[in-house]
Amino acid sequence: MKKPAIIKLVAALVLLAAAAVLFFKLSPPGDTRHEDGYFYDVSEKRLFVAPRGTIPPVAGIKGADMAGVRALVICTNGNPGDKAHLVIAYLEKYSPEIKQLFEEVQKARAAGRDESGRIDRRQIPPNTLVRRLEDTDWHSLDTPEGKEIVNGWNKPGPDGQVPTVCQP
Numbered sequence: 001m002k003k004p005a006i007i008k009l010v011a012a013l014v015l016l017a018a019a020a021v022l023f024f025k026l027s028p029p030g031d032t033r034h035e036d037g038y039f040y041d042v043s044e045k046r047l048f049v050a051p052r053g054t055i056p057p058v059a060g061i062k063g064a065d066m067a068g069v070r071a072l073v074i075c076t077n078g079n080p081g082d083k084a085h086l087v088i089a090y091l092e093k094y095s096p097e098i099k100q101l102f103e104e105v106q107k108a109r110a111a112g113r114d115e116s117g118r119i120d121r122r123q124i125p126p127n128t129l130v131r132r133l134e135d136t137d138w139h140s141l142d143t144p145e146g147k148e149i150v151n152g153w154n155k156p157g158p159d160g161q162v163p164t165v166c167q168p
Helices: 003-027 097-112 121-127 142-152
Strands: 035-041 048-053 068-075 086-094 127-130
Touching: 035 086, 048 068, 086 097, 097 121, 121 127, 127 142
Parallel strands: none
Antiparallel strands: 035 048, 035 068, 068 086, 086 127
């Protein structure tokens, strides 16, 4: 593949990841916002379930401040009902600044005001932090490391099955 094609592919993947983040954060009320999602307590090293609209980091399982982060959980054999093959693909949280902005927009929406225009889409990738479970360093989505973390799990495994994103 030529270098310009690779650059276009990477740019497209980054835009796709940003669109997914925006979809979950800025989608209208009444959709999946009240469904549950997986979160991970970094201090307790355990998965837990919280409303999907929760904006990480949040309190952990035992109340540890900012220990709860969103977890993208996948099933490596493509069957989300097969709990034996669940794996955490990566963890996600937001910078304090964008977390506060997301929470303000959520509160405004709950009060019947539409303030989603307050969030500039260009703010999201540099303020969305990701890491693999085994890593200690967080990387923003607009870095090569962040892009690899977000996109690296979506490959067929040894059995040829493509992983599936799982919900609780």
